[in-house]
Amino acid sequence: MGEVGGTMFYHDDELQYEVEVEEPNPQFAKMLQQAIGGAEGEMRVALQYMFQAFAIPAEKQEMRQFLMETATEELGHIEMLATAVSKNLEGASDEAREAAREDAVIDEMMRSGQPRQALSAGLHAMPVDSNGVPFTGNYVVASGNLAADLYANVMAESTGRLLATRLYEFTTDPGMKDMLEYLIARDTMHQNQWHAALEALGEHRPVPNSFDQSKENQEYNYTFMSTAHEERENPEQPWTQGEAPDGKGEF
Amino acid sequence: MGEVGGTMFYHDDELQYEVEVEEPNPQFAKMLQQAIGGAEGEMRVALQYMFQAFAIPAEKQEMRQFLMETATEELGHIEMLATAVSKNLEGASDEAREAAREDAVIDEMMRSGQPRQALSAGLHAMPVDSNGVPFTGNYVVASGNLAADLYANVMAESTGRLLATRLYEFTTDPGMKDMLEYLIARDTMHQNQWHAALEALGEHRPVPNSFDQSKENQEYNYTFMSTAHEERENPEQPWTQGEAPDGKGEF
Amino acid sequence: MGEVGGTMFYHDDELQYEVEVEEPNPQFAKMLQQAIGGAEGEMRVALQYMFQAFAIPAEKQEMRQFLMETATEELGHIEMLATAVSKNLEGASDEAREAAREDAVIDEMMRSGQPRQALSAGLHAMPVDSNGVPFTGNYVVASGNLAADLYANVMAESTGRLLATRLYEFTTDPGMKDMLEYLIARDTMHQNQWHAALEALGEHRPVPNSFDQSKENQEYNYTFMSTAHEERENPEQPWTQGEAPDGKGEF
Amino acid sequence: MGEVGGTMFYHDDELQYEVEVEEPNPQFAKMLQQAIGGAEGEMRVALQYMFQAFAIPAEKQEMRQFLMETATEELGHIEMLATAVSKNLEGASDEAREAAREDAVIDEMMRSGQPRQALSAGLHAMPVDSNGVPFTGNYVVASGNLAADLYANVMAESTGRLLATRLYEFTTDPGMKDMLEYLIARDTMHQNQWHAALEALGEHRPVPNSFDQSKENQEYNYTFMSTAHEERENPEQPWTQGEAPDGKGEF
Amino acid sequence: MGEVGGTMFYHDDELQYEVEVEEPNPQFAKMLQQAIGGAEGEMRVALQYMFQAFAIPAEKQEMRQFLMETATEELGHIEMLATAVSKNLEGASDEAREAAREDAVIDEMMRSGQPRQALSAGLHAMPVDSNGVPFTGNYVVASGNLAADLYANVMAESTGRLLATRLYEFTTDPGMKDMLEYLIARDTMHQNQWHAALEALGEHRPVPNSFDQSKENQEYNYTFMSTAHEERENPEQPWTQGEAPDGKGEF
Amino acid sequence: MGEVGGTMFYHDDELQYEVEVEEPNPQFAKMLQQAIGGAEGEMRVALQYMFQAFAIPAEKQEMRQFLMETATEELGHIEMLATAVSKNLEGASDEAREAAREDAVIDEMMRSGQPRQALSAGLHAMPVDSNGVPFTGNYVVASGNLAADLYANVMAESTGRLLATRLYEFTTDPGMKDMLEYLIARDTMHQNQWHAALEALGEHRPVPNSFDQSKENQEYNYTFMSTAHEERENPEQPWTQGEAPDGKGEF
Ligand SMILES: [Ca+2]
Ligand SMILES: [Ca+2]
Ligand SMILES: [Ca+2]
Ligand SMILES: [Ca+2]
Ligand SMILES: [Ca+2]
Ligand SMILES: [Ca+2]
Structure with a gap:
């Protein structure tokens, strides 16, 4: 029966990448929360890749490890962003925080629609989005x-990179720009790696490709259906004529 | 100033596709709820395509209409599935429902973990998932x-078709199989049409491609980072060597 | 078995009512979100009337159509409000949005507690409320x-019209006032139509009237129970004396 | 400055109404949860009337007290139902609960889709619905x-009484029937009292009646708009012709 | 069968403690919402103590009453805070509220990320948190x-008192300070009373103490496991050496 | 500016503890979900300790590491439980899953109120609770x-260990018992370590102890307030007389 094989996750004190903030900016702290606890954030990808890995059977160990290693990397991104949130909310000394009434940082925090960050979390990161x-x-x-799952990952890294580039435009702080240049680079890599894995699957469309397509209703599986109130001509778009991308039908 | 230009959405009394159930099955009604109000369901795609269409500027009218017409089609799928839920819960006459204690169908409903369907909705469809x-x-x-957005749509139709094929395996009812053969066919089409639209975009990766990639951290944008506790050799996978799928880097 | 009877919902390119904004105002865009995705908003009524229609048996076709036609109209209201949100967030050109740091509209958006509208939705409508x-x-x-259900509809249109009149007081923009004058008018109509349908039901109280009232506890069904800590005299209010509104008891 | 005026709420050890269960039934316990923490439940009405009361200005003390006394009564209904849940889950002695594996009642609970009731709450009531x-x-x-607010209350008591009558049909236990006869009677009263209060308001439609109706779009405020895909004749229903229920327009 | 034993909860018109606001401050109103509907707020403790009381068997009447009396006191705190929210949002007369465009209070409300307070609640308290x-x-x-449960209560009163002291630092209004001095005092008492109850339980750790500890894995129940990536020496902390606080093991 | 210091989290292929299931049991799989994604589960403690660690300032490195190392251990518990869920749902081969209609295990899953586990997750763990x-x-x-935070952790480990011991009573599977004996042992340790850390803080009550208690309302900070409807005598309980546990007042 069960034997102890060491712990499964490990942590290193050093940040994956050093996070610095020159001018603390509580508005930006609030925005960064989207990248922590939002639909496009790091908690989502970390947990998504982790649960996907849990579902991979033992005999596909390489794929399981691939997913789990990326999940583990994303955990580090949560820590980077949480550090960035704290540093953007700094400005009052540790003691002064409880007596914060006249503090400009806290005042800004309060005005800007994320008061819980002060009230519930003492000016630190939370598992919530920017709202x-x-x-x-x-x-x-x-x-x-x-x-x-791989398409879900492509999508997650696409909206995640979009978010990161939007955040990039909202800051002039060199430390924040540096951090985001790193995170955006990783998103580029992650988009590419999931595409590479999809290509390695070979012919897989339509998903799931285990379903016998001859059972599909053959009249409707490769036809664009217009729902326009007034009938209109075929707009001759790539989705109304020509070969279907899955190579299995003609629009 | 504003002038009335007619209403925007229209409804037809006839179902998009006739829904028939030979043997009502409350268990299956519960499962069908996943396809209505679940993460992979029709409410999600209908509203997703609609809100995406709202964001398309006027000068890209063809794309806006493409999204909106598919959104509109999905509204019809909600109605089909809602009809299927009601028909799977039938078996008691309309009057007998309030005095349902001895009804075997309702009894099964109650046992199966979706009691709200009887208690809150009188044995009809609800905007909730199968749980x-x-x-x-x-x-x-x-x-x-x-x-x-198009990647999000590919993903939505992939998990949606996966769900529909799983539902297909859980039923032997010819009416339900027929309906699902139609819905699966439409999912095939929708997967293909979003892929076709992505191809029509041309070179768009990494998403968003409006961000100047020279600003990315150049050391980390095409490198797989292992987070294995024990160092290990390059596994020589498609994501650790060779050209990246976006054609802009080398792993 | 199933035959295709055409699609069920249709869409028209023209807006139900032309939406114009003279001075874009991101604060007002945020408020308008309440009327899209809030408890009093158009998504709620559109889906509520739709799911109510789904539950109407075939033999009550006129009532089903009544509900579905109004549901369909409400879908158009979502589109109107989404257009209004986008137009209130305009001001930066399409390209300038990604490089938005110095943009006053985005700055206001960020300060005002709905940063997701920029970060997650690129300055467009979302299925969320004003918070x-x-x-x-x-x-x-x-x-x-x-x-x-009809009482639920009266209530939804009452809080919906209340919201719309509050929004009306928060704007001086002639385009927004014009749109709201239209939406408020429709709320007036919808309140009235649900009341008319209730009247047409005839004696229906207490709801549900199918329950045999002789089974109710007869001591407590028409008596106001005071829970005041100090006993007090009958305040002689319409709910402590006289005939009950359902005509079936005496307070 | 502030002076203590005694506590605001008080509690009595005695139940508002004695709750008895002859044959514990975990299935019914699960259903009763809908009446505690569901959309139609007692937590909702208790808190709804309470927050409505909080909003009544001091000079309308009688109305404030009316709402608050009913809110307070509803708190007692939560306690009654919570007692009913516990009694329906009884059957194992207090000690035996932790070693419950062979207990038939707990086994049933587990099978029936509400395992948290055993796992998180030790077989007691929770602030959740029946799902x-x-x-x-x-x-x-x-x-x-x-x-x-009063229309919201009419609606809450209508769906609440509907739920209670449905629960009534699902039980043959004389104790449960007795409790529900009492709660249904109170719902009858509450429906009537909110209607009485609406009547006492006098002319109040369309809600809110403080908005100047001459500002509404006069073309659309009393007209039924058909959204049928195929044009159709006026169905001559009470909502397409005749005087509007608010007495202020003609359909 | 059931007999009526009076209502269970009672209400007194007088506030538990008079709430006064000298200078209405909508920013502070928003913050106070955290203490009403937030994770650390009064709704949580009122309902938590109430549901805990519901679970106490009849033979432990003293403990049940202890929990219920404190629950009942917390209901009064909700009312105090709701009054404080309303008074901080006052400033416009009752009538002027609907025509509020130029009102400074409402303008501030709108800017500050809680627009629902005006749009949905007419400038009154809501069952929501400060976000x-x-x-x-x-x-x-x-x-x-x-x-x-008692540890959960200690925790709830600890985070609750922390929140109240943070709110105290954000206000200079003498009325608000007075109210918070009262609420903080009650939190002090409640922390102490739950600790006192824990002490009265005697030896109760590890919770639950009904589980036979000899069944626990004896190798791992009193050992700190390091998950540091690089092995490190025992840091000689109170949790890595010495007697365990439950008195049942040695670290 | 930023330099790469290695990744922050690492993963080991070996499970922290080998998880074995002799007789797959989908009912138990559902229950185990409570320990993954429920209020008392491992996702909660992993993320809670992680976010607490993020908030510890650099100069308190030992405490930060203490929290982070335990957070990291909890990540491994998620993996153990996810493995246990998968193994309890096994029984059909990998291929047979999509054609699962006649499979007894899946049939049981479907009956038991967690259909999403089959429909959305292909019979694997999900980030949801047992409902x-x-x-x-x-x-x-x-x-x-x-x-x-430490009191919150004591509470989390108390309800977590309670959950684990309840799960222990619901299974006879030796593999599951073995895994739970390990997890319960770790909960014992974690309860003790947080208590040890609280003791190491020294005098810290009432929390937060940075607030000047002389500002509290001195009349109410050490007095039990009865809210009984009928006045009653001092029950002479540990919370109504004697010294308060914080040593700073007399009840
Ligand atoms: Ca990332
Ligand atoms: Ca579809
Ligand atoms: Ca409308
Ligand atoms: Ca009630
Ligand atoms: Ca309190
Ligand atoms: Ca654990």
């Missing part, structure tokens, strides 16, 4: 079908 | 970036 | 009992 | 407009 | 195990 | 005050 809505397990897609 | 968790706006991805 | 809380299926009331 | 979804502040309607 | 996120039954801990 | 309600960031307590 203060808590992270939810609903964000996690782990379907038990690898192709569907 | 009874309410639909949430959080499921909707409408990022304002077309490529990111 | 950024996502729409939930919990808002939808579709009980399977027509009288209960 | 296990937690109570949410979103259920509470307290708009600051008395007429809108 | 506008609705109260959820998920906050309530009522485990059916008294020791676990 | 299917998704994990929420709301469960995480990280207040920025160490004493408050």
Whole structure:
């Protein structure tokens, strides 16, 4: 029966990447929360890749490890961003925080729609998005079908990189820009790695490709259906004519 | 100033596709709820495509209409599935429902963990998933970036088709199989049409491609980072060597 | 078995009512979100009437159509309000948005507690309320009992019209006032139509009227119970004396 | 400055109404949860009337007290139902609960989709609905407009009484029937009292009646708009012709 | 069968403590919402103690009453804070509220990320937190195990008092300071009373103490496990050496 | 500026503890979900300790590491339990899953109120609780005050160990018992370590102890307030007389 094989996750005191903030900015701290606990954030990808890995059977160990190693990397991104939030909320000394009434940082925090950051979290990161809505397990897609999961990952890294580039435009702080240049680079890599894994799957569309397509209704599986109130001509778009991308039908 | 230009959405009394159930099955009604109000369901895609369409500027009218027409089609799928839920819960006459104690169908409903369907909805469809968790706006991805949105749509139709094929395996009812053959066919089409639209975008990766990649940290944007506790050799996988799928880097 | 009878919902490119904004105002965009994804908003009524219609049996076709036609109209209101949100967030050109740091509109958006609108949605409408809380299926009331549903509709249109009149007071923009004058008018109509339908039901109180009232505890069904800590005299209010509104008891 | 005026709420050890269960039934316990923490439940009405009362200005003391006394009564209903849940889950002695594996009652609980009741709450009531979804502040309607609030209350008591009568049909236990006869009677009273209060308001429609109706769009405020895909004749229903119920327009 | 034993909860018109506000401050109103509907707020403790009381068997009447009396006191705190919210949002007369465009209070409300307070609640208290996120039954801990519940209560009063002292630092209003001095005092008492009850339980650790500890894995129940990536020496902390606080093991 | 210091988290392929299941039991799989994504589960403690660690200033490195190392250990517990869920749902081969209709295990899953586990997750672990309600960031307590956080941790480990011991009673599977004996042992340790840390803080009550207690209302900070409807005598309980546990007052 069960034997102890060492712990499964490990932590290193050093940050994956050093996070510095030159001019603390509570507005930016609030925005960074989207990248922690939001639909496009790091908690989502960390947990999504983790639960996807949990579903990979033992005989596909390489894929399981691939997903788990990336999940583990994303845990480090949560820590980087949490550090960035704290540093953007700094400005009052540790003691002065409880007596914070005249503090400009806290005042700004209060005015800007994320008061819980001061009231509930003492000016630190929280598992919520930039509107203060808590992270939810609903964000996690782990379907038990690898192709569907990989598309979910492509999407998560696409909206995640979009968010990071938007954050990049909102800051002039060199430390924050540096951190985001790193995170955006990792998103570039992660988008590419999930695409590479999809390509390695070979022919996999339509997802799931285990379903016998001859059972599909053959009249409707490659036809664009217009729902325009007034009938209109075929707009001759790539989705109304020509070969379907899955190579299995003609629009 | 504003002038009335007619209403925007229209409804037809006839169902998009006739829904028939030979043997009502409350267990299956519960499962069908996943396809209505679940993360992979029709409410999600209908609203997702609608909000994406809202974000398309007027000068890209063809794309806006493409998204909106598919959104509109998905509204019809909600109605089909809602009809299927009601028909699977039938078996007691309309009057007998309030005095339902001895009804075998309702008894089964009660045993199966979705009691709200009887208690709150009088044995009809609800905007909840198969576990009874309410639909949430959080499921909707409408990022304002077309490529990111199209990947979100590919993913939604992939998990959606996966769900429909799983439902297909859980039923032997010819009416339900027929309905699902139609819905699966539409999912095939929708997967293909979003892929076609992505291809039509041309070179769009990494998403968003408007961000100047020379600003990314150049050391980390095309490198797989291992987080294995014990160092290990390059596993020589498609994501650790070779050209990156976006054609802009080498792993 | 199933035959295709055309699609069920249709869409028209023209807006139900032309929406114009003279002076974009991101604060007002945020407020308008309440009317899209809030408890009093258009998503709620559109889906509520739709799910109520789904529950109407075939033999009451006129009532089903009544509910569905109004649901369909409300879908158009979502589109109007989404257009209004986008137009209130305009001001930066399409390209300038990604490089938005110095943009006054985005700055205001960021300060005002709805940063997700820029970060997650590229300055467009979202299925959330004015505090950024996502729409939930919990808002939808579709009980399977027509009288209960109609009261839910009266209530939804009452709080909806209240919201619209409050929004009306917060804007001086002639385009926004014009749109709200239209939406408020429709709320007036919808309140009236649900009242008319209740009247047409005839004697229906207490809801549900199918329950045999002789089974109720006869001592407590028409008596106001005071829970005041100090006993007090009958305040001689309409709810402590006289005939009960349902005509079936005496207080 | 502030002076202590005694506590505001008081509690009595005696139950408002004695709750007895002859044959414990865990299935019914699960259903009763809908009446505690569900959209139609007692937590909702207790908190709804309480928050409505909080919004009544001091000079309308009689109305404030009316709402607060009913809110207070509803708190007692939560306690009654919680007692009913516990008694329906009894059957194992207090000690035996932790070693419950062979207990038939707990086994049934486990099978029936509400395992948290055993796992998280030790077989007692929880602030969740019959599907296990937690109570949410979103259920509470307290708009600051008395007429809108009273319609919300009519609706809450209508769906609440509907739920109670459905629960009544699911049980043969004389204790449970007795308790429900009492709660249904109170719902009858509460429906009537809110209707009485609406009548006492006099002319209040359309809600809110403080908005100057001459500002409404006069073309659309009393017209039924058909959204049928195929044009159709006026169905000559009470909502398409005749005087509007608010007495202020003609359909 | 059941007999009426009077209502269970009672209400007194007088506030538990008179609440006064000298200078209305909508920013502070928003913060106070955290103490009403937030994770650390009064709705949570009122309902938590109430559901815990519901789970106490009849033969432990003194403990049940202890929990219920404190629950009842907390209901009064909700009312105090709701009064404080209303008074901080006052400044416009009752009539002027609907025509509020130029009102400074409302303008501030709108800017500050809690627009629902004006739009949905007419400038009154809501069952939401300071970010506008609705109260959820998920906050309530009522485990059916008294020791676990008492620790949950110690925690709730610790974070609750922390919140109240933070609110105290954000205000200079003498009325608000006076109210908070009272509420903080009550939190001091409540922390102490739950600790006193824990002490009265005697030896109760580890919770639950009904589980036979000899069944625990004896190698791991009193050993600190390091998950540091680089092995490190025993830091000689109170949790890595010496006697364990439960007196049942040695670290 | 920033330099890469290695990744922050690492993962080991070996499970922290080998998880074995002799007789797959889908009912138990569902129950185990409570220990993954429930209020008392491992996701909560992993994230709670992590966010608490993020808030510890650099100069208190030992405490930060203490919290982070335990957070990291809890991540491993998620993996153990996810493995246990998968193994309890096994029984059909990998291929047979999509064609699962006749599978007894899946049939049981479907009956038991967690259909999403098959429909959305292909019979694997999900970030939801045993009722299917998704994990929420709301469960995480990280207040920025160490004493408050440690009490939150004592509470989390108390309800967590209670849950684990209840799960222990529901299984006879030797593999599951073995795993739970390990997890219960770790909960014993974690309860003790947080108590040890609280003791090491020295005098810290009432929490927060940075607030000047002379500002509290001195009449009410050490007095039990009865809210009994009928006045009653001092029950002479530990919380109504004697010295308060914080040593700073007399009841
Ligand atoms: Ca990342
Ligand atoms: Ca579809
Ligand atoms: Ca409308
Ligand atoms: Ca009631
Ligand atoms: Ca309190
Ligand atoms: Ca653990």
